[in-house]
Amino acid sequence: MLNGEKRIFRPLRWGMVGGGRHSQVGYKHRTGALRDNTAFQLLAGAFDIDPERGKDFGMNIGVDEERCYPDYKTMFAEEAKRNDGVEVVSIATPNGTHYEICKAALEAGLHVICEKPLFFTSEEGRKIKALAEEKGKIVGVTYGFSGNQMLLQMRAMIEQGKIGDIRIVELQYTHGFSATEEAEKTSEAQKWRVDPKIAGPSFVLGDLSTHTYYMSQLIMPHMKIKELLCDRQSFVGSRAPLEDNAFVLMHYENGAVGRLWTSSVNAGCMDGHRIRIVGSKGSLEWWDSKPYELKYEVQGEPSQTLIRAMPYLDNLCNADERLGALHVEGLSDAWANIYLKFAIAIDAKNRGDEDTLNTLIYPDIDAGINGIRWVENCVRSAEKRSTWVAFQ
Structure with a gap:
């Protein structure tokens, strides 16, 4: 603690x-x-x-x-x-x-x-x-x-074989705050995020889903992507060629499959940041809206909700705990942990x-470079009309 x-x-x-x-x-x-x-x-x-x-x-x-x-x-x-x-x-x-x-x-x-x-x-x-x-x-x-400590609980449980061999990785980071072009008119930060000269080769892939991709690598450090397919859209046309929505399919080297949805036009969504890892024995799911909880499901058994700061959690997780199980921690605490x-x-x-x-x-720095590589491969796939590309 x-x-x-x-x-x-x-x-x-x-x-x-x-x-x-x-x-x-x-x-x-x-x-x-x-x-x-x-x-x-x-x-x-x-x-x-x-x-x-x-x-x-x-x-x-x-x-x-x-x-x-x-x-x-x-x-x-x-x-x-x-x-x-x-x-x-x-x-x-x-x-x-x-x-x-x-x-x-x-x-x-x-x-x-x-x-x-x-x-x-x-x-x-x-x-x-x-x-x-x-x-x-x-x-x-x-x-x-990534400073949310329940992610480290997921990492520990996967390493301990609690859900078996990983088969499916389900990732999502979406919101609806850029559902219309009005976002660029009212926010200087939003305006530069859709300018390729300032933002780079992507909008939501780089701005949102690099978070989620890194978190998946934090949870599953042994899982490497073999190839991926990216389909991206600019539903607000003025943002093209940068995307405000994208779907990414991933094949991992161990045979697992993954899917990621990232979007800033998920109208009405306040917080769609979720990670679900499905194994041969069970599943783990974390949601940013309840960062202090981790859903643990084993096939044939009642679903469990693990709560931050409890003594049954792994030491890897509880080492970053700050306030005690009775009190909710959030993004400020996560930032404090990584700083x-x-x-x-x-x-x-x-x-x-x-x-x-x-x-x-x-x-x-390696995490930062891997995030860039992931975006580069997504963009490369999308520009080839959403074809599978080897992860480079």
């Missing part, structure tokens, strides 16, 4: 690029990083493309005026001159800016925590991985939902502690 006691020697000196007043995701980064104030201390930021607005925002969240910078290049240069300069930076900016900012941060000697999808291409990912290894730095990816693991990974990297790095479960 986590109770806020320090897990590393001292809080990491932390800065942000983006994540300002009008950011959809910036507050999630801050609540995650600062939930355990023994892990990170926010000291600097280039919070906004508008320097004055960014400075005003930064000061309003407690950052010193002199450390509210007009842009990331100035921040990296000025912080490097300080004895108390930042040592890790989070990137909470539109997709098309991730690569250059991440590269600049690593070259400035900083660890990096970056929004997803990490970059446009897996080649960019490989270049950043090589640079991070050269500099001895960590690159983490904010797959925020704490980022801090542990950075501290271990600084100390050369390879044992900790090799056993710590968190979304690292």
Whole structure:
């Protein structure tokens, strides 16, 4: 159980690029990083493309005026001159800016925590991985939902053979908030998400389902995709060639099959984020709307609902528990869990502690690259008129 006691020697000196007043995701980064104030201390930021607005925002969240910078290049240069300069930076900016900012941060000697999808291409990912290894730095990816500890319970139960051999993987992440073109008119964040120059080669595949794909890999690390077929649509025509709905069929190397539905036009849906894993003995199902529950069904036996923080759960799961079984945890706690693991990974990297790095479960650079690869293969299949393609 986590109770806020320090897990590393001292809080990491932390800065942000983006994540300002009008950011959809910036507050999630801050609540995650600062939930355990023994892990990170926010000291600097280039919070906004508008320097004055960014400075005003930064000061309003407690950052010193002199450390509210007009842009990331100035921040990296000025912080490097300080004895108390930042040592890790989070990137909470539109997709098309991730690569250059991440590269600049690593070259400035900083660890990096970056929004997803990490970059446009897996080649960019490989270049950043090589640079991070050269500099001895960590690159983490904010797959925020993956911090829900019941996912680790699923992982433990699958490893223990509780549902037998995996046969079927059912994944869904859908909502209805972009059901009409009105979404682009009322939200700047939505507007850039459907611009290929800024968002990259996909909309919902990269923005939504990379979360779910990573979570499936977290739950089933031994399961590798052999081939897939992607059928994607732009129901709001102005979004083409980017999709607002997609279906992906997957064949795994062990013979299992998978299906994923991702959509921002599931009209009326508030939360359609579900994972169901079907084995030869039973099934496990998790739903984001009830992240503290895990449905466990064994053929021929009554269905069970496992509840977060209970002593019958695996230690892998309960190690991330915070509030006790009587109290509901949610997305803020999940973000806090992955940010704490980022801090542990950075501290271990600084100390050369390879044992900790090799056993710590968190979304690292490889997870980010795998997410890019998955999107690339989906796009490749869709552009070939939804044909099966070997997973590359």
